């Protein structure tokens with residue numbers, strides 16, 4: 605893959621040939637893949653999916669974990685339901701995460717990413733050390749296959765994220781930087797945050813958004829270039845820090861408007877990179 609290759613988020617769905625065809629049609633050479641349906645994670649299904657990907661010519665740059673029971677409705681709900689932070693589903697989700705890492709390894713993908721939830725700002729929080737241990741366990745599992753585990757940004761400030769990464773202390777712990785999330789969660793100015801965690805960034809989401817205006821609510825996601833990120837500065841900063849990964853467009857709506865917005869985003873990024 606050439607540095608700053610354009611990409612999109614791919615929802616594999618029930619018909620991977622179809623969904624990969626859509627990526628091709630958009631003209632994106634790379635994609636990050638969301639968690640595929642269970643039947644594609646192992647065995648025959650995985651082999652079939654791998655063949656379909658290979659035939660499509662689309663390079664999969666990362667696989668994203670997602671977990672049953674997650675909701676991004678508002679900030680308290682995210683806190684309660686998303687990622688590896690919630691305790692009740694944690695053991696189950698760790699197991700699933702390892703299965704997704706193995707799946708990614710078997711289809712030849714190095715990076716596996718997840719929103720792990722809101723990391724406690726206070727390191728003396730009784731669960732902080734426990735979460736650090738969980739992350740080490742996941743990273744060590746990924747390391748066996750020469751893979752990285754990447755934290756999606758947004759739910760904490762760059763300072764908290766940086767401290768958390770240092771506490772976990774694993775070379776294959778990386779960052780998938782989503783500048784819009786920093787805004788949507790009100791976690792801090794994205795360009796400054798990117799500079800702070802830049803050395804760990806192996807993937808990015810090109811996504812835009814407006815700051816939240818109400819307590820406990822997320823901000824509003826916008827088409828690329830129409831929010832508060834400053835996409836030109838974002839791409840310029842990626843170049844400045846020597847980032848060589850893909851520019852993966854994420855637009856979290858569906859239907860025709862999503863296609864239009866992604867097509868416009870591809871054009872915009874082509875002009876900036």
Ligand code: MG
Nearest residue numbers: 756782809854
């Ligand atoms: Mg994202």
